[in-house]
Amino acid sequence: MTRVKSATQPKLSIVFLNYNRLAETRYTLEQLSWLWEQRHDIEVIAIDNGSTDGTKEFLQTQTHWVQVIYLPNNSGIAGYNEGFQQAQGNYLLVLDDDSHPVDHITLDRIIECLDTHPEIGIVACRIESIQGQPLSTWHLPQPDTPGLSMAFVGCGFAIRRSLFEQVGWYPPEFFLYQNEIEVAIRVLCQHYKIYYDPNCRIIHRQSPLGRTHWRRVYYPTRNTIWIIRRYFPLPIAAYLITSRLCFGLIRALQSFELAWYYQAVKEAFFTPIEPQILSPQLRQQLTIFLEENSILHQIFKRLRSRSG
Known part of the structure; x- marks a missing residue:
């Protein structure tokens, strides 16, 4: 340097x-x-x-x-x-x-x-x-x-x-x-x-170089599940993880990257995570994150946009 x-x-x-x-x-x-x-x-x-x-x-x-x-x-x-x-x-x-x-x-x-x-x-x-x-x-x-x-x-x-x-x-x-x-x-x-x-x-400028399909399947799936496992209590975590698995699978099917999806899921669950469960007050500040990782919220959001 x-x-x-x-x-x-x-x-x-x-x-x-x-x-x-x-x-x-x-x-x-x-x-x-x-x-x-x-x-x-x-x-x-x-x-x-x-x-x-x-x-x-x-x-x-x-x-x-x-x-x-x-x-x-x-x-x-x-x-x-x-x-x-x-x-x-x-x-x-x-x-x-x-x-x-x-x-x-x-x-x-x-x-x-x-x-x-x-x-x-x-x-x-x-x-x-x-x-x-x-x-x-x-x-x-x-x-x-x-x-x-x-x-x-x-x-x-x-x-x-x-x-x-x-x-x-x-x-x-x-x-x-x-x-x-x-x-x-x-x-x-x-x-x-x-x-x-x-x-x-x-x-x-959003250059597409380096933004390969497998990366968009593997890292968001694995890393988001890590975050959920660390900060959110059951049953909220179970629901959010289920939603994230669905989102990742859909993206993997669209981009033909099922092997990377499998690898992401395996690492997401088998990597040790030290829980640091957030207080209800802090979870309230993360409402948008919760909505983005809620499959029901995303379905209703799409339905509203189509009807509107």
Whole structure:
């Protein structure tokens, strides 16, 4: 890793992970460079997860302004943790290699919010398309107005570095998907709030590279069941797990990935999990998560949308 020396300690560390998406990494750094050039309170950290497509070589040409960490193999989201640990800022802005902030206003609002509201642990950003339209996701509040949120989207959120370290960074065993929900729950358990600010705007270009069908079957199925087993009591957990098994099976049949579904289910149940059952008050804050993992709720939701 090459460090950029700075006269002042950065307030905000912008951290993103790269893996075999050279074009997206180039574009993201182009967008970040003009922000970095005009500020003295940010740093940019790029982690390469063992890319073989020229991304590593490109990043080597950017070390005059980007702190680069090279990992030998693709370790999934665990690669982020290497960057988080090296970050010098009080706050971390976490991106994907295909996302970037719209402007300086986003950075200013993140810093101001976390500076002036000690009860807020995470700022969830508005995730939008290149055309400026909000991307639909259950992780963020509806309607699109400022307020408390149950969760955040991993391609655009800010978190207190000390808090992230306290809750153990991203869970490396997840590798991919649902890690944001695990972190959100841990943050809520520490009695911090997650605040959604639609004026903190992140463009997500949604590159399809690397998003293979088997990953969308295997990791969401396994990781979601892990979360349910850890935090929810019977009989709620039994119902949610049954629902998640149905959702995973449907996706596996659609994408012809039954072998990966079987592997996900096996690991979901045979991996030891230390229970940390949430209080009723905390479970109430996770109502949207419960609804998203309820097969009856999803059926009624579809019926209402068709009748409406």
